[in-house]
Amino acid sequence: MIIRLQTAAGRDIPNGQDTEISAFERNWSAELPQTHPDADVFPGLSPTYNCHGLTFASRRTNIGEPDAIAHILADDRYEVIDRREARAGDIIVYSKDGEPTHSGIVVENESPLFVPWIWSKWGSGPEVRHTYLDVHPVYGKDHRFFRCRV
Amino acid sequence: MSLFTEAERRDFAGGFTIANVPISLWHWLDGHPAVRRVADLVDEDRVLDEFVRLIRGAERSEMVLAEAYALLAAMIAKRRRVGRLGPPPVDLGALRWGQQIWARARRDERSTGTAVIASPPPRLIFDQG
Numbered sequence: 001m002i003i004r005l006q007t008a009a010g011r012d013i014p015n016g017q018d019t020e021i022s023a024f025e026r027n028w029s030a031e032l033p034q035t036h037p038d039a040d041v042f043p044g045l046s047p048t049y050n051c052h053g054l055t056f057a058s059r060r061t062n063i064g065e066p067d068a069i070a071h072i073l074a075d076d077r078y079e080v081i082d083r084r085e086a087r088a089g090d091i092i093v094y095s096k097d098g099e100p101t102h103s104g105i106v107v108e109n110e111s112p113l114f115v116p117w118i119w120s121k122w123g124s125g126p127e128v129r130h131t132y133l134d135v136h137p138v139y140g141k142d143h144r145f146f147r148c149r150v
Numbered sequence: 151m152s153l154f155t156e157a158e159r160r161d162f163a164g165g166f167t168i169a170n171v172p173i174s175l176w177h178w179l180d181g182h183p184a185v186r187r188v189a190d191l192v193d194e195d196r197v198l199d200e201f202v203r204l205i206r207g208a209e210r211s212e213m214v215l216a217e218a219y220a221l222l223a224a225m226i227a228k229r230r231r232v233g234r235l236g237p238p239p240v241d242l243g244a245l246r247w248g249q250q251i252w253a254r255a256r257r258d259e260r261s262t263g264t265a266v267i268a269s270p271p272p273r274l275i276f277d278q279g
Contacts, residue, residue, distance in 0.1 A: 022212060024167065024211060028164050052170065064171055096173055096174050099173045099174075101171055122168040136164070136168055139170075139174060140174065
């Protein structure tokens with residue numbers, strides 16, 4: 001199913017909702033607390049939305065087109081901020097060769113260390129609270145923090 | 151018989167499960183030691199045979215699909231090493247992201263040449279670290 005999703009500039013964002021969670025996804029997600037022991041893995045899987053759906057669409061749908069994230073960031077006036085400036089509600093976007101691979105929401109970033117904690121969703125798997133560099137290598141380590149100015 | 155170990159196949163499946171976009175899956179597989187090993191040591195016909203066996207099989211589990219993507223990444227790596235990627239050697243329609251990955255690899259190949267005609271889509275510039 002597709003929902004109507006638009007940027008502040010009225011641009012349509014392609015999206016879609018999946019409906020199934022496989023046995024492998026359940027089993028693999030159950031192992032995340034062991035593979036990422038410092039992260040908080042929350043129970044419950046949903047194929048309805050992915051990480052970008054959590055960050056930009058209130059858990060309603062999957063956003064998979066890399067260009068769509070660039071359009072959202074531009075149209076909704078997201079501005080790059082320094083890691084130390086990031087506050088709860090700001091976002092992080094991970095990338096590979098300039099294309100967004102993952103995103104999440106900053107939930108905590110305390111001085112003096114300024115190691116932001118991120119709330120994100122890992123594919124079809126669970127929502128995870130993790131430090132900003134504690135992600136699966138499929139997402140890469142390149143990242144930027146953004147604040148919405150709309 | 152698979153070109154990968156059970157542990158490698160399981161690792162692929164984990165990455166496949168949480169990859170949100172084709173580019174991240176492909177780049178991760180492209181740098182994966184097991185994919186590099188296959189790209190280095192196995193001839194293209196053997197890689198292609200195994201790829202076709204997987205995508206034409208009845209099983210569509212994460213383990214099978216992720217392994218097929220790993221073989222696709224190995225095929226791309228092998229062809230890039232000899233110079234030209236060209237069109238895909240087999241229909242990639244059985245893989246949801248297969249055509250996108252091959253197209254992206256070809257686009258990267260063109261963008262490193264001297265005569266770039268098409269403009270790339272909008273991209274973001276990210277810092278490291």
